[in-house]
Amino acid sequence: MSETASDVMRDCLSRLETLKAQTAKASDAGLAPQDHETAQRILTAIGACKHILASQGFKETQK
Numbered sequence: 001m002s003e004t005a006s007d008v009m010r011d012c013l014s015r016l017e018t019l020k021a022q023t024a025k026a027s028d029a030g031l032a033p034q035d036h037e038t039a040q041r042i043l044t045a046i047g048a049c050k051h052i053l054a055s056q057g058f059k060e061t062q063k
Contacts (some may be wrong), residue, residue: 012053016050024043
């Protein structure tokens, strides 16, 4: 594979956004209380992951 670090970072961020959207959609559709709590924890974890990735000095380059 010849992916650059920026390609890998974009892919990771894209996957996190997809997971965030899917989790939020499921939560909005109505979950059992314990599942809603789990969904909120997942959303918090996704936010933390994105923060950590952003703090690694990645700069999006314009193409």
